[in-house]
Amino acid sequence: MNRNRTLMLKAGLNGLYMTGAHLWLAPATRGRGTVFTLHHVRPDSGDPFSPNRVLEITPEFLDRTIKRLRGAGIDLVSLDEAYRRITSDKPERRFAAFTLDDGYRDNLEYAAPVFQANDCPYAIFVVTSLPDGQLEMWWRGLEAVISNRDAIAVDMGERRYLECADVDQKYATYETVYWWLRSLDEESKLNAVRELCDRYGVDMSQLARDVRMTWPQVGTAAADPLCTIGAHTVTHAALARIDEKRMISEMRDGALIIEAALGSRPAYFAYPYGDGCSAGKREYAAAEALGFKMAFTTRPGVIRRSDCNRLMSLPRVSLNGDYQSLHYVDLFISGVPFALMNGLSRQAA
Structure with a gap:
């Protein structure tokens, strides 16, 4: 990643x-x-x-x-x-x-x-x-959140605003949030991604049904x-x-x-x-x-x-x-x- x-x-x-x-x-x-x-x-x-x-x-x-x-x-x-x-x-x-x-x-x-x-x-x-x-494909949910946005807000202990206007920024933001999520226990990880997906209108269940x-x-x-x-x-x-x-x-x-x-x-x-x-x-x-x-x-x-x-x-x-x-x-x-x-x-x- x-x-x-x-x-x-x-x-x-x-x-x-x-x-x-x-x-x-x-x-x-x-x-x-x-x-x-x-x-x-x-x-x-x-x-x-x-x-x-x-x-x-x-x-x-x-x-x-x-x-x-x-x-x-x-x-x-x-x-x-x-x-x-x-x-x-x-x-x-x-x-x-x-x-x-x-x-x-x-x-x-x-x-x-x-x-x-x-x-x-x-x-x-x-x-x-x-x-x-x-299946809650949280890694795909995170990708979908970042994909069509210029910036996102993520609650990582404190709220952080991360730029994702261009491709390099999108990758940097993805890697930052991905590895933070991987450091969490299962329920905390899923709750964090659910909150992100809800905030930005991403349906994780649809992501699973699509594939x-x-x-x-x-x-x-x-x-x-x-x-x-x-x-x-x-x-x-x-x-x-x-x-x-x-x-x-x-x-x-x-x-x-x-x-x-x-x-x-x-x-x-x-x-x-x-x-x-x-x-x-x-x-x-x-x-x-x-x-x-x-x-x-x-x-x-x-x-x-x-x-x-x-x-x-x-x-x-x-x-x-x-x-x-x-x-x-x-x-x-x-x-x-x-x-x-x-x-x-x-x-x-």
Whole structure:
């Protein structure tokens, strides 16, 4: 979400790619496979102010990525097969799995045809309030508030007036308010965005209805033999920021609602947001107690041999709108950027 940080990261990745270091380091860092995180797959809107573009890739880039992975000799697998390989003691070919979080209609309209054309398995983690049309997409609500205004007033402990007349100001205001909101507990965050949306005439429920898969559409996706439906809570709450009783309810009930709608209970789970501030040891223990076979974070990294001991906190690699170039895909599957981030010694585990 921070444009300056993204520019710095891309510059570092571009420099790494130009050195070719990922090619000779990859045998030590690439691990067993990669699980990709996606959200929206749809044509680029071309909107100059699009702070959530990070959550989108185009169908064309998805298609190129699938072909690139296959060209690199990587097996594209379902979560069931990923589970088998992660827990196997035998040497296996490298694999990749695609997961899409939340359950957006474009997953069915744009992503599924690409996966089907390439005979590529995929999984959709459904947050159940989205097909219900009730998900409070606060990040989209904030974007909508800022999009068509020259200034906004935000109560951040005290009332602040933030300029958003041009694109740069809009991004600066979005990032300021976004990260302030992320620092709050769940109810305070939602109350703050509700107040903003009410003040500026933004209907958050309509934002959800505009992009959701309905339950019949979720059923259509589930009927695709290539598709696995996973659980993603009821309300997309940052689980580590709510009390234990509600945390367990979010995880349990999300799976039960999907089971009631589709006839089978999801075996896999993805933590909303998925970073260290949103899911930790308490949530990992709950996922195991609830019987999930694997649960996924957004902690960046490839799947390593030792991850068979961390099935409730598996890493994923974000395939997102800021990195829609195949040389980034090459870097990601090499594991080198994550080795540099986390320490080569840990990657060798």
